[in-house]
Amino acid sequence: MSSPDRRVALVVTAVGGLCFVLLAVLLVPWHPVPGGTPDPVAASSVFSAEQIARAEDYSRWARVWSWSSLAVSLVVSCVLGFSRWGRRLVGRLPGWWWVRVVLAVAAVVVVGRVITLPFAVLMRRHVLANGLSNQGWGGFAADLVRTEVVQIVAMSVLLIVLIGCARRWERSWPAVAAALMGALVLLGSFVYPLLVEPIFNNFTSLPDGPLRTQVLALADREGVPVDDVLVADASRRTTTLNAYVSGFGGTRRVVLYDNLVNDVPQDQALSVVAHELGHAKHDDVLTGSLIGAAGAVFGVGLLALVVGALAGGGRPRMREPAVVPLVLALFAVGSLLSSPIQNAISRQIETRADVDALETTRDADAFEAVQRQLALRSLGDPTPPWLSQLWFGSHPTNLTRIAIARQLAQRDY
Incomplete structure (x- = not known):
């Protein structure tokens, strides 16, 4: 990376990180529960011993299959991204540069899906064995294909924009790409309900x-x-x-x-x-989109620094289609490492929506009853391991949500 390019990347990273922190501080409800968020209620006060045992058994194996799939997927991404295999794969692809980008994204995604398919099948069998789905294997396969197609299209658009900017603006591309990535995050929030939701539901x-x-x-x-x-x-x-x-x-x-x-x-x-409706009232989708856009700006700056540092010695520069496996690997690693931050923000926003629902309906009994139904129907672990909740928990646990309802009911909202 040339010196001006590095300075631009540093500025983009700093601006994106600062905007992310400011937006998170200003827009995220860090203290959403009047009187403070209470400790979860005891599982035994909501579920029977048999229900708790069944949920824990289901969740234990669900974590085994899903975490194993995540680990293998991450290893595959890193092998393709940080070794010569990914570059050789892209080097054999035909077409203009943007065609090779699309084909490279498709190849990496398909390879990852094929290698992790056994875990998806095992997880599906686990779901069916516990009565959590009415869908046959044909429908499951169709949804799997739809999901991969959506992922390929979305990642191809992002990679074409990134590499296209690097090809057009060799020194200042991080700034241009960061602005475009932020805009695409905001645009995606608007078009998702119109373009993606109908693919999976009628x-x-x-x-x-x-x-x-x-x-x-x-x-x-x-x-x-x-x-x-x-x-x-x-x-x-x-x-x-x-x-x-x-x-x-x-x-x-x-x-x-x-x-x-x-x-x-x-x-x-x-x-x-x-x-x-509480989410809509507080424009939580817009809040998430703005924070996500700032995160995208930060990510582009960091990506430019990392790719620039790794360039040379046979490794591709950002303007080359051969960089696709490396970018996808860095994206996978970055997504995993940032999950605790994303989910901490999500849990606060979800908690505020719970409080809003309770204050609007003033029916803690109905809220508690439906939380119980949600837990029983999904066989969610009443007391998940703290690391699992920290890293992957996008919502408060059902027992915490019930505790909030009981606390607000005692305070008469």
Whole structure:
């Protein structure tokens, strides 16, 4: 990396890191629970001994298969990225530089998926054996292919932008690429509901009736404009209950899983909806997008420094398609290392949405009942290992969420 290029990368890294910290401090609700977040309630006060044992057994093996897959995937990415194998693979690909980038991304993703496929199959068998999915193997395979295609398309766009900038602006590319990456993160938040969600689910409008009326009334009470209330056919894939709010402004839609509509009492369904409306009320998607954009700027600067430091000795520069395996390996390592920070932010935002739902519905009993249902239907570990929760827990545990509900009920909200 030339001297000006290195200085640009350092400035981009510093600006991205500073913006990330400032946005996290200003926008993330670090103290979302009045009176402070309580300790989790005892598992035995919510679940039977048999239910706890079953959840712990399922979660133990789920962690074995998922963590094994993650470890193998990381090793494959690093072998392809930091050895000559990845460069040789890209060197055999035909076409213009951007075609080779797309093919290189596809090759790395497919190789990683093929090698980790046994873990996906073992995890799928584990899910089916515990009754957590109604989907057949054909549907599972189709969703797997769809997921990989979406990943290939998204990563190809990002890599084409990065390498294209490096080819066009040899010295200042980190600054240009960082600005474009930040913009793409924001754009992705807007287009995801329109382009990606329909790939995996079919949606129909919730028919007129008491539930639709109360969902719209709840949205009005929260001050969240809603264009429609939709039902997703999620039960064909999973038994887990869920809902979410997608879109922005006047295009917002409340989306309910069909099993949430059909399988639980209405007050519990509304508790889940209130949580999701809390996210919309506080513009949590925008908050996450802004923080993510700052993280992308920081990541581009750091990427430029690392790739520049590694360039030479047969290793490619950023402007060459052969750099694709290295960038993907660095992305995989960076994603794993940044997971605790991302999930710490996510847990605080999710906690605020819980508090908002409880204050809006004033129904701690329904909130606690649906948290219990969520845990039982997903066989979530009531007391996951602290390292697992720290690194991969995007939400507070169900027992913590129930403790919050009980604390707020005692305070009369």
